[in-house]
Amino acid sequence: MAIELTDELFEEVIAYVREEDRSKAQPLIQEMYPADIAYLIEYLPRDQALFIFNLLNRETAVEVLSELQEESRSILLALFTPQQIVNRFIGEMDTDDAADLINEFPEPVRRQLIDAIYRSRSEDIQEVVSLLAYEEDQAGALMAKELVRINIDATVSECIDEVRAQNEDVESIYAVYVVDDQDRLVGLAPLQRLIVARPQRLLREILEEDVVSVTAKTPAEEAAQKMERYNLVALPVVDDQGVLIGRITIDDVVDYIREEADQDYQLASGISEDVAYNDAVWVLSRARLPWLLLGLLGGVISSRVIGLYEADLETYPQLAFFIPLVAAMGGNAGVQSSAIVVQSLANDTFRHGRLLQKLGKELMVALINGLLCSLVLLAYGLVAMASLPLSLTVGIALLTVIVLASLLGVSIPLLLNYFNIDPALATGPFITTTNDLIGLAVYFLVGRAVFDWMQ
């Protein structure tokens, strides 16, 4: 076990590392949690990060590698040959972390690593290769091969012996998985239940039979939802025949949930790659440029739309005053609706119920809010500007835009989801830009009609 990284400890370690004082830095770092050492390595510049990594014993180095972000990990591993990476790190890692690590390398290195694994002739290491087959969004990608399995004919005492035998290899044993003679999952026995039961009892008398499980090809999202919904700390994974092939632990699912939430948040904010504040300037810049360029395109099209009404603007330049208002309100209303849909889809509260009912509800909400906003604006227009045609134009356009934008905000994510595209793509700048355009078109159409009619 280890000690937590306080701010004081952090400053102290950093100071020793900067002085390259090996004898003072090493004992401190040895007592830290792998996650905290990883934090230090990511915080520090490259050469100081390497200095720290070289201070670690082999076991800690492996754990720290598992905790690092992909980018930092690849910097450290660039110093080793594929053979060394397999012997020193992959062989010592949990299978799920090892598979993640291998998958991060470009194809040629990946091939070399797999070759080195086969040369190693260790069955444990070769298990890792079977995990490489799964896509990032499948439950198999979250799964580790390490678990305690036992035949249903065993006694409680034999079961405990098996836990003892596996104790070194399997971290965090919460339950023993019970299989039949064909290795099919038939139940589980939580440690709590094993410890409480009389040793001579038969396992089949105390096991829990209805076990929640997934297949390796179940979407990762669904596996995470099951663990969340049923409050599980581990979820067994079976193949198509029900044979037990691995388990997913809650720590990996927590990371997965956090990453997915971060990604949705970033998409809603117009950031197209998973970035953090300590990434390099060009990474941050690249992640943000696509949506800015999309916004630029939207803006250019807007300028063409407004250009169509140049004559109207010359006659009534006041029409220009409310361009930002109408555009922004369409964007806001659209983002709101799409956000609720995206979230409902992510939390699976949307699975049942009819599409028309959902659209009808959105229409109601949009009508209520649109009417309220329109009335407020109409009143303002009449009082502050004393121009009936302008007030009417803005009021009618606003209601229309809020309703259209809301319906679009609901429909696009649903449509994307139907075609198995991440609905979060439809939020943020995408919906804002689309609605800006619709808003402008509506505004000027209404404006021309109203002004023509009243004057």
Added chain:
Amino acid sequence: MAIELTDELFEEVIAYVREEDRSKAQPLIQEMYPADIAYLIEYLPRDQALFIFNLLNRETAVEVLSELQEESRSILLALFTPQQIVNRFIGEMDTDDAADLINEFPEPVRRQLIDAIYRSRSEDIQEVVSLLAYEEDQAGALMAKELVRINIDATVSECIDEVRAQNEDVESIYAVYVVDDQDRLVGLAPLQRLIVARPQRLLREILEEDVVSVTAKTPAEEAAQKMERYNLVALPVVDDQGVLIGRITIDDVVDYIREEADQDYQLASGISEDVAYNDAVWVLSRARLPWLLLGLLGGVISSRVIGLYEADLETYPQLAFFIPLVAAMGGNAGVQSSAIVVQSLANDTFRHGRLLQKLGKELMVALINGLLCSLVLLAYGLVAMASLPLSLTVGIALLTVIVLASLLGVSIPLLLNYFNIDPALATGPFITTTNDLIGLAVYFLVGRAVFDWMQ
């Protein structure tokens, strides 16, 4: 144990419930997980939800209540007196769920519930009252009193006896918490370690000494981060003297992480209350109105800003063409920067490092992206519109706006965080609206200068 809710089972149960066929619905529902029954209850209209709730035995009813959303729970509980609620439900719940439930009631009912708890004279129930003292954002609010504690002088075998004794009362025992004679937390022994150790060994020989713990007043966010970072399934909570008072389990933290992420996402999308798609129309409407009204205010101020330049617009109506572009780009750039800061703050990757360095980095990113966008637009302007002054105005304004908006996007959340206000408030419509205004002001100032100079 129970069976999972498939789509077929869902349809079948719904059909029986609609027919009020008690004899067919009950056996199906009895086999379902509490979380799935809760899902059904939230999906169905009120009277059908009540029909289901009345089919449940007392134990299941308690578990279902713990899984329900606040709104549905209060509808069901409105049928019971405070005394009944305490005897039937609160007395049977885990202490953390019970405390959440009590806190959901309005003050007068809460008083009645607490009185009823004191009248019950059961020590177990009275433990709940001590949990009511914590704020929603404190670790204490996630904590339950149920855990297995044992004195450090015990043997492994005595420890296992204690687990056996507590087996019924404490769900999900993963570890035994070890305390000294003053009840202070001094270590823990995972079940895995207990089951593997020889029974006659002393607990002090096998315990893990450096335990990560929090106090009840630690921010809930920090407790969640610790469990995430150190891969914990349970986190002990101590008071200021180090006395063990409860533990937080990972299932509650997973829910907490999901809720916080949802809330940040909603704030970024301009939704001011925690809503889901199956909430009532007026709830959805109310959650969305505040930001729409803010957008409206922003739009009205925009109209005043543009109004200041009415004369310029009359002379150069083409200036109006790029109003949406400049406003939208300021909004987009600002939202991007603020999102990265908010996320870094939430994930604690932002704790160390200097403010000026962060702003400098943001400035670099903004300059790169701003310059690229400006050049693209300048080229477009020269080719498509053949108007040098207009192209120059838009180009210069765009660069300025992207830089200003980005710096503002970083500064506001940092400022809010410094004053302990949720930085997520600064994202979405707030930053968009502010940047719309700044963008317009910059655009027309630049425009007037450029046109005056060139013509």
